[in-house]
Amino acid sequence: MIKLMISHETRQLFRSGALxxxxxxxxxxxxxxxxxGGRSVTRQLAGAGAAAKFEDGLRxxxxxxxxxxxxxxxxxxxxxxxASVRHAPGMGPPQGTNAGAVGAExxxxxxxxxxxxxxxxxxxxxxxxxxxxxxxxTTLDVTKYLELENPVSLMTxxxxxxxxxIFLLPIFILAMSYDLLSSEKERxxxxxxxxxxxxxxxxxxxxxxARAGMLLTVVLALGLIALFxxxxxxxxxxxxxxxxxxxxxxxxxALFWFSLAVLVNVYGNNSATNGTVLAGIWLVVVVVxxxxxxxxxxxxxxxxxxxxxxxxxxxxxxxxxxxxxxKLDEYYYDHLExxxxxxxxxxxxxxxxxxxxNSIEKAVRPLYDEFQVQLNRQEALVQRFQFLSxxxxxxxxxxxxxxxxxxxxxxxxEQVYDFHDQWKEFFSVKFLERYPLKxxxxxxxxxxxxxxxxxxxxxxxxxxxxLGMFVLLLGVVLVPTLALRRYQVAAR
Amino acid sequence: xxxxxxxxxxxxxxxxGRFKWTAGIMVLLLLTATLAGYQKYSGYMRIxxxxxxxSNTQWLKQGDKNPHSAxxxxxxxxxxxxxxxxxxxxxSNYAGTxxxxxxxxxNFAIGRPxxxxxxxxxxxxxxxxxxLQLLMPLLIIxxxxxxFAGERESGTLRQVMSMGVTNRQLLxxxxxxxxxxxxxxxxxxxxxxxxxLSMADLNIVGEGMGTRVAALSVGYLIYGGIFLFLTLAVSAxxxxxxxxxxxxxxxxxxxxxxxxxxxxxxSKAVHPSPAFGSWxxxxxxxxxxxxxxxxxxxxxxKYKVELFRKYxxxxxxxxxxxxxxxxMQKLEELDHPVFDLHFGKIKSSYTEQRRIQDRxxxxxxxxxxxxxxxxxxxxxxxxxxxxxxxxxxxRRYMVSEMNGYLSKAAxxxxxxxxxxxxxxxxxxxxxxxxxxxxxPPSLSATLREHxxxxxxxxxxxxxxxxxxxxxxxxxxxxxx
Numbered sequence: 009m010i011k012l013m014i015s016h017e018t019r020q021l022f023r024s025g026a027l028x029x030x031x032x033x034x035x036x037x038x039x040x041x042x043x044x045g046g047r048s049v050t051r052q053l054a055g056a057g058a059a060a061k062f063e064d065g066l067r068x069x070x071x072x073x074x075x076x077x078x079x080x081x082x083x084x085x086x087x088x089x090x091a092s093v094r095h096a097p098g099m100g101p102p103q104g105t106n107a108g109a110v111g112a113e114x115x116x117x118x119x120x121x122x123x124x125x126x127x128x129x130x131x132x133x134x135x136x137x138x139x140x141x142x143x144x145x146t147t148l149d150v151t152k153y154l155e156l157e158n159p160v161s162l163m164t165x166x167x168x169x170x171x172x173x174i175f176l177l178p179i180f181i182l183a184m185s186y187d188l189l190s191s192e193k194e195r196x197x198x199x200x201x202x203x204x205x206x207x208x209x210x211x212x213x214x215x216x217x218a219r220a221g222m223l224l225t226v227v228l229a230l231g232l233i234a235l236f237x238x239x240x241x242x243x244x245x246x247x248x249x250x251x252x253x254x255x256x257x258x259x260x261x262a263l264f265w266f267s268l269a270v271l272v273n274v275y276g277n278n279s280a281t282n283g284t285v286l287a288g289i290w291l292v293v294v295v296v297x298x299x300x301x302x303x304x305x306x307x308x309x310x311x312x313x314x315x316x317x318x319x320x321x322x323x324x325x326x327x328x329x330x331x332x333x334x335k336l337d338e339y340y341y342d343h344l345e346x347x348x349x350x351x352x353x354x355x356x357x358x359x360x361x362x363x364x365x366n367s368i369e370k371a372v373r374p375l376y377d378e379f380q381v382q383l384n385r386q387e388a389l390v391q392r393f394q395f396l397s398x399x400x401x402x403x404x405x406x407x408x409x410x411x412x413x414x415x416x417x418x419x420x421x422e423q424v425y426d427f428h429d430q431w432k433e434f435f436s437v438k439f440l441e442r443y444p445l446k447x448x449x450x451x452x453x454x455x456x457x458x459x460x461x462x463x464x465x466x467x468x469x470x471x472x473x474x475l476g477m478f479v480l481l482l483g484v485v486l487v488p489t490l491a492l493r494r495y496q497v498a499a500r
Numbered sequence: 501x502x503x504x505x506x507x508x509x510x511x512x513x514x515x516x517g518r519f520k521w522t523a524g525i526m527v528l529l530l531l532t533a534t535l536a537g538y539q540k541y542s543g544y545m546r547i548x549x550x551x552x553x554x555s556n557t558q559w560l561k562q563g564d565k566n567p568h569s570a571x572x573x574x575x576x577x578x579x580x581x582x583x584x585x586x587x588x589x590x591x592s593n594y595a596g597t598x599x600x601x602x603x604x605x606x607n608f609a610i611g612r613p614x615x616x617x618x619x620x621x622x623x624x625x626x627x628x629x630x631x632l633q634l635l636m637p638l639l640i641i642x643x644x645x646x647x648f649a650g651e652r653e654s655g656t657l658r659q660v661m662s663m664g665v666t667n668r669q670l671l672x673x674x675x676x677x678x679x680x681x682x683x684x685x686x687x688x689x690x691x692x693x694x695x696x697l698s699m700a701d702l703n704i705v706g707e708g709m710g711t712r713v714a715a716l717s718v719g720y721l722i723y724g725g726i727f728l729f730l731t732l733a734v735s736a737x738x739x740x741x742x743x744x745x746x747x748x749x750x751x752x753x754x755x756x757x758x759x760x761x762x763x764x765x766x767s768k769a770v771h772p773s774p775a776f777g778s779w780x781x782x783x784x785x786x787x788x789x790x791x792x793x794x795x796x797x798x799x800x801x802k803y804k805v806e807l808f809r810k811y812x813x814x815x816x817x818x819x820x821x822x823x824x825x826x827x828m829q830k831l832e833e834l835d836h837p838v839f840d841l842h843f844g845k846i847k848s849s850y851t852e853q854r855r856i857q858d859r860x861x862x863x864x865x866x867x868x869x870x871x872x873x874x875x876x877x878x879x880x881x882x883x884x885x886x887x888x889x890x891x892x893x894x895r896r897y898m899v900s901e902m903n904g905y906l907s908k909a910a911x912x913x914x915x916x917x918x919x920x921x922x923x924x925x926x927x928x929x930x931x932x933x934x935x936x937x938x939x940p941p942s943l944s945a946t947l948r949e950h951x952x953x954x955x956x957x958x959x960x961x962x963x964x965x966x967x968x969x970x971x972x973x974x975x976x977x978x979x980x
Contacts, residue, residue, distance in 0.1 A: 037758075044765040055775025062781030117777070132619050135594070135612065139777060152610060156776045158850045160857065160881055161768060162594035162614065165622055167761035179753050183746060191742075279742040280650075284518060284642055287749050291638060296529065298623035299630070303536055305618060313544075314611030315551040315578050318598055322558055322576075330563060383616055390618040400620055407619060414619055 009206050013214035014221075021218060030180050031226055037172045038230040045127035045168040046238030048134065052122070052155070056139035060117040063141065067114045067450070070104035075447045077102050090444040105444045108144075108362070111435025115141035118427055118456040120420040123411030124247025125254060127238040128231070129170035131412025134162060138420075142428050142456070144362065144435060146369045148321075148376070150428055151421070169234060170406040173258055174399050175294055177227065178265040182286045184219050185269035187279040188212065189495075194279060208492055212270055220266050227262070228255060249463060250409050253470065257405045260477040264398050267484040274488040276496055297397035301390060309386040312379055324371035329364060362436055387414065395476045405473040408466060415469060419461050427456045501665060505673025506680065513643050513681050522642050523685045526635055530689035533626045534586070538696055541586035551598075552578045556935045560927050567909075567925045568828060571902040574602035577891040577936045579609070582878020584712060587693065588629035590879025593621070599888065601895040601936075603902075604832065606839040609888060628693060629873050632720050633866055634756045636686060637727040641748045644678040644731040648975060649741040658977045667972040671732060675968075679728055686724075690717075708943040712876045715947065719872045722957045726865045727752075729964035736971035759864035766860065767853035773846060783842040787835060796834045803830050817915040822923075825907035832899055839892070847885055854881050858953055865960040868953035875946050882949060886941050894936045901933050 021027045081088045091101035091109070103109040119139035126133065137155045165171065189212070192198035201211060231254065241247050268289065272282050394400040407413040434454050438445065513519050555576040562573045577599045585592060596609025614621060624630055651657040660670065694713065731748055738744035774782075790796055807826070808814055816823045854871075861868035874880035910923040941949075 040762065040765070044769075047769065051772075051775045055777030055779075057777070058775070059777030059781050062785065132622075135614055137776060152608075153776060153780070154608065154612070156773050156779060156846055158764075158768070158773060158853050158881070159591040159594040159884065160850070160854055161764040163591045164760045164764040165624075167758075167765045171761065175757055176753075179749075183750070186746075187742060280646065280740075280745055283742055283745045283749070287638070287745075288522070288642075291635070295623065295634065296626075298620055299626035300532075302617065302621045302623060303532075303626050305620065307536070311613075311616040313547045313551075314613070314616065315547050315598055318576060318611065319551050319554045319558070322555070326558065326562065379616075383618075387618045390620045394620075399623070403619065403623070 009204075010210050010214050013206060013211060014218050017215050017218035018222065021222065027184070027222070030183055031223070034172075034177075034180055034223070034226055035230065037176055038169060038227070038234060041167055041169045041172045042127065042230075042234035042238050044166065045130060045234075048130050048166065048168075049122050049127045049238070049240065052133065052138050055155070056117065056119045059139055059141070060119075063115045063117055067110065067453075070102070070110055070114070071447055071450045072104075073102035074104035074445065074450075077105065078447055088444050088446065090442045101444070105446075106439065107435045107443065107445050108439030110445060111431065111439070112144040112361075115143040116427075116431060116453070116456065118142055118424055119458070120417065121458060122240055123250060124239045124241040124244065125235065125250045125410040126240065126412060128168065128234060128254065129406040129410035129412055130166040130168045131170070131407035131410060132414050132417065133412040134166060136417050140424055142424065142431050144365070144432055146365050146372075147425060147428060148369070148372065150424070169231065170403070170410070173227075173261065173406065174402050177258075177262060178290055178294065180223065181219075181262060181265040182269055182283075182290060184223065185216070185266060186272070186283045186286050188215050188269060189273040190277065190279040190282050193276070208495060209489070212274075212488075212492075216266050216270060220262065224259065224262055227258065231255070231258070246460070246463065250411075253409045253467075253474075254406070257402065257409065257474060257477070260474065260481055261398060261402045264477060264481045264484060267481060267488070271484055271488045274491050274495055293397050294399045298400050298403075301393045301396060301400060305386050305389045305393065309382055309389060311382055311386065317375055317379055321372045321375050324375065325368045328367040328371040359440065362432075362439075391472065394473060395480075398477055398480055401473040401476045405470055405477075408470045408473070413469075416461060420458065423456075423459060427454065430454045501669050502673040502676060505665070505670060506676035509647070509674050509677025510680055513678065518642055519681065522639050523681075526631070526639055526685050527689060529626070529635065530628060530631050530686070531692065533628050533631055534689065534693040534696065537586035537589070537627050538693075541581055544581050544585075548578050548580055548597075551576070552936070559933070560930050562930070564924045564926045566922050567902040567906040567929055568603065568825060570925065570930055571603040571899045574600060574895075575898065575933075575936065576600055577887070577894060577938070579884075579887050580938055580940075582880075582883055582940075583709060584716070584877035585879050587627065587716075588873045588877035588879055589625045589627050590629075590874035590877055591881060591884060592879045593617070593625065595881075595884045599891040599895075601891060601898060603828075603899045604835065606835075606843060606892055606895065609884075609891075628689075629870075629877070632686070633723070633870060633873070636682065636720075636724055637752050637756065638749075639685065640678065640682055640724060640727045641731050641745070641752060643681055644674070644728065645735050645744045645748055646741045647674045647678065647732055648736040648972070649738050649744045650735075652977065653741055661977050667975065668969065671736075671968055671972045674732055675728055678731075679724070682724060682728070711943060716873060716876050719869055719876075719954070719957065722961050723865055723869045726957070726960045726964045729961070729968040733964065733968040733971040736968070736975045755864035755866045759860070759867060760857075760870065763857045763860040763863075763867055764853075767856035770856055771849050771852040773849035773853070779842060779846070783838060786838045786841070790834070791837055791841070796831055799834060800827055800830055803827075819914050820911055821907045822910035823914055825903045825910065829900060829903040829907065832896075832903065836896065843888075843892075847888075850881060851885070858956075861953065861956040862959075865957060868956040868960075872950045872953050872957070875950050878940060878946075882941055882946070887938055890938050891936070898933045905929060905932065 078088060089101045089105065091103055091106045103113070117139050122133075122138075134155060134157050137153050140150055140153070142150055187194075189198065192201065202208060232251075235247075235251055236242065239247065269282075269286060272285050272289075277285075390400070391404075394404055404413070408415070431454050438449075555578070559570075559573070559575045562570060565573075579595075579597045581592065582590070593614045594612055597611040597613070599609045600607045648657065651660065661667075730751070731744075734747050735741075735744045738747060788795070790799065804816075804823075804827070807819065807821075811818070811820060813819065819826075857867060858871050861871075871880065875882065905925070906923065909925075913923060
C-alpha cells in the first residue's frame with residue numbers, strides 16, 4: 009500500500025508546475041554556486057603559483073650569479089668568497105654567496121592545499137591567505153598578508169554550494185511540503201484517502217518519501233556533478249571520504265526541514281498559517297539565532313581590540329629595539345646599502361638586524377598569544393551554542409568537511425611557524441659562520457611539505473555538529489509521531 | 501472611505517495573533533540590535549581615539565635618532581567609525597582598521613574584526629539596518645498577504661465591492677492600514693535609537709547627522725513602500741492566500757539573500773580583482789626593475805649626475821644637500837607611481853564591482869537600499885577607500901618631511917660620510933610632522949554618489965504601485 013501511495017504522490021508531483029519550478033531553481037542555484045566556488049579555488053591556486061614562481065625566480069637569479077662567480081673563480085683561480093651585505097648593486101662576490109641576504113631577500117611561499125571539496129564551501133578561506141611568504145622576517149610579518157577580496161563581497165558572503173544547502177534548500181523543502189496535510193484537508197480529500205486501508209502515518213511517510221526522494225536525488229546528484237567539475241584531487245580516498253560526510257550532513261539537514269514541515273502540519277492549521285509559521289522558523293533558525301549567537305559570543309568573550317594590541321606591541325617593540333640599537337644606530341640597520349664601501353660594520357648590522365627581529369618577536373609574541381586565547385574561548389562558546397540552530401551546526405560541519413575551517417588553517421599555521429624557525433635557523437647559522445654559499449647549496453634549502461590533518465581528527469571535530477543534527481532530527485520526528493493520534497482529519 | 505478601510509484593516513491586523521508574535525519579536529530584536537550596536541560603536545570610538553593618541557605620542561617619544569630612521573619607525577592611522585556605524589555596520593567587519601605608515605612601503609589596512617571572530621560571524625551582524633532590510637519586508641508580507649486574497653477566500657471581498665467602493669479606494673485604504681501597523685512597530689524603536697544616540701556624548705566624524713538620518717529614513721520608507729505595494733499586488737493577483745504567501749516569501753528570499761550574493765559573484769566575474777600572489781609579485785617586480793624597465797639604482801645614479809651638473813660640481817662632498825637623504829627621497833618617489841599603479845588596480849576593481857552591484861539593483865530593491873544605507877552610515881567602500889587614500893597621502897608627507905629635513909640639516913656631513921657619522925634628531929624635529937587626520941567624504945558627495953540608487957528605489961516604488969493598481973483593477977472578486 010505504501011508503495012502505491014509513494015508512486016501516486018510522485019506522479020502527482022510530476023504533474024504540478026510547482027515541482028518543476030522548484031527543481032529548476034535548485035539546478036540553477038547549484039550550477040551557479042559550483043561555478044563561483046570553482047572560480048574562487050582556481051584564483052587562490054593561481055595566486056599561490058604566481059607568488060611562488062616570482063620568489064623562486066629571485067632565488068634562481070641569485071643562484072645564477074653565484075654560478076657565474078663560481079665559474080669565474082675556477083677559471084681565474086682564487087678563493088670563492090663570502091659577499092658582504094649590501095642592497096645596491098656593486099662589485100665583488102655576488103649576494104648569492106651570502107646566506108643572510110638570500111634568506112632575507114627572497115621568501116619561500118608555503119601553501120595550504122585545498123581539499124577535494126574546497127570549491128563546495130568557501131568557508132573562511134576568503135578571509136585567510138592560503139599561501140604565506142616565509143623569510144627571515146618576524147612571524148608577524150609572515151602572517152600579515154590577506155587575500156585581496158572586496159570587503160563588500162566578504163560582507164555579503166560567497167554564493168557557494170554551502171549557501172545553497174544551508175539557506176536555500178530549506179526554502180525549497182518548505183515550499184514543497186508546507187501544505188502536506190493542510191491542502192488535502194482544505195480540499196476535503198484527506199478524509200477520502202483515509203477511508204482507504206492506509207494510516208495517517210503511512211500517508212505522511214509516503215508524501216515525505218516522494219518529496220524527499222526527488223529533491224534529495226537531484227541535490228546529491230548535482231553535488232556529485234559539482235565535485236567532478238570543480239572538485240580537485242578526485243583520485244584520493246580523502247576526497248571521497250569527505251564527500252561521504254558531505255552527503256550525510258546534507259541528508260540530516262534536509263530531513264530536519266522535512267520533519268519540521270510535518271510537525272507544523274500535524275498541529276493542523278490552514279496552509280497559509282503553516283506557511284507563515286514555517287517561514288518564521290526558517291528566519292529564526294537561519295538568520296536570527298546565528299546572528300544572536302555571534303553577538304553573545306563577542307559580548308561574553310570580546311576579542312581584545314586589535315588597535316590596542318597594535319599600540320601595545322609597538323611599545324614592546326620600542327623597548328626591545330632600544331636594547332639593541334643603543335650600541336649601533338638603527339639607521340644602518342634599515343639601510344645597509346648606505347654603509348660606505350668596504351666598511352666592516354655592514355656585517356654587524358645584519359647580525360644585529362636578526363638579533364633585533366628575534367627580540368621583537370619575543371617581546372610581542374605573548375601579546376598575540378593572549379589574543380589567540382581569547383579567540384579560542386569565543387570559538388569554544390560558539391561550539392556549545394551551535395546546538396541552538398541546525399544552520400550553525402551545518403555551517404561548522406560543511407567548513408570542516410571542505411577543509412575551509414579556522415581549525416585546519418590553525419593546523420597549517422603551526423606548521424608554518426615550525427618551517428619559519430627552520431628557515432631562519434638554516435640561513436642565520438650559515439650567515440653567522442660567514443659560510444660562502446655555493447650554487448650546489450641551493451639544493452639543500454629547507455622545503456615545506458604540508459602534513460594533512462588525520463581524518464580521525466576531522467571526524468572528531470565534526471562529530472558534535474553531526475550528532476547535534478541527528479538528535480534534533482529525532483526530536484522533530486518523534487513529536488509529530490506522538491501528536492498524530494489526535495489529528496483532526498476533517499476540516500472544522 | 502479610504503480612512504474607514506484603513507481603520508478596519510488596522511484593527512483586524514492588530515487583533516490577529518500573527519501581529520502579536522511578529523511585532524513582539526521585531527521590537528525585541530530592534531532594541532537589542534540598537535543597544536548592542538551602540539555599545540560596540542562607542543567602545544570602538546573610545547579605543548580608536550586612545551590608540552591614535554598613543555601612537556602619535558609613540559612617534560614623538562621614539563627616542564633620538566636619525567630622521568630617516570624615524571620615518572621607518574613611522575606611525576599608525578586608525579580608522580574612526582562612520583557616523584551611523586551603530587545602525588549599519590556595513591563593511592566595517594571586513595575592512596582593516598589600521599594602516600602602518602612607514603618609509604618605503606605602502607601597507608594594507610590590517611586588523612579586520614572578522615578575522616577575530618568565530619565563523620558564525622559570517623551569518624551577518626544583528627544590526628538595525630539588517631533588521632529593517634530583511635525583517636521589515638517579511639513583517640509587511642506576513643501582515644499583508646491576506647489583504648485581498650484572504651477576503652476573497654472568506655467571501656467578504658464580494659460584499660465590500662458591492663457597497664460601491666472602488667478598487668483604488670480599497671487599495672489605498674489597505675495600504676494605509678498595513679503601513680500604519682508597520683510604522684507603529686518600527687518607529688518607536690528608531691526613536692529610542694535616536695534618543696540614545698543624542699544622549700551619548702560621542703565624538704562623531706562626519707557632518708550633517710540630521711540630514712543623514714532624514715535621508716536614511718526616506719530610503720527605508722521607500723523600501724518599505726515597495727514591499728507593501730508588492731504584497732498588495734500579489735495578494736490581489738493570487739488565487740489563494742497561500743499562493744500569495746509562497747510567491748512573496750520567494751521574492752523576499754531572493755531579494756534579501758540570493759540577489760546580493762549573486763550580484764557580488766557576478767561583479768567579481770566581470771571585474772575580477774587580482775589574486776594577492778599575482779598582484780604582490782607584479783608590484784615587487786616593478787619595484788625591483790622599475791616601471792619603465794630601468795632599475796631604480798640606475799635612475800638614481802642619473803639623478804646624481806643631473807645634480808652635479810645643476811650645482812656645477814663633481815663630487816658628493818660638494819653637494820649642498822645631504823646625498824643619502826636626497827637619494828632616499830628620490831627612491832621613495834620612484835616607488836610612488838608603482839604603488840599608484842598596483843594599489844590603484846585593486847581600488848578600481850573594487851569600485852567597478854561596487855558599481856555593478858548597484859546597477860544590478862533593478863533585480864532586487866535590497867541592493868540599492870543597502871548601498872544607500874552603508875553610504876549614509878559612513879561604513880561603505882567609498883569611505884574606506886578615502887581612509888586608505890588619506891593614510892597614503894599622510895605617509896608620503898611624513899617621509900618627505902623627514903627626508904627633506906635631513907637633506908638640509910645634514911648637508912655639511914657629505915664630506916665626512918661614514919657608518920659612525922650620522923645625524924641625530926629629537927622630538928622637536930619629529931613634531932614638524934602634523935598628526936594624521938581622516939577627512940571623510942562629505943555628505944553632499946555621498947548623496948551625489950547615491951543619486952542613482954535613490955532613483956532606482958523610486959522606480960521600484962512606482963513599479964510596485966503600478967503593479968498593485970493593475971492587479972486590483974483586474975482583480976476577480978470570486979473565489980477560485
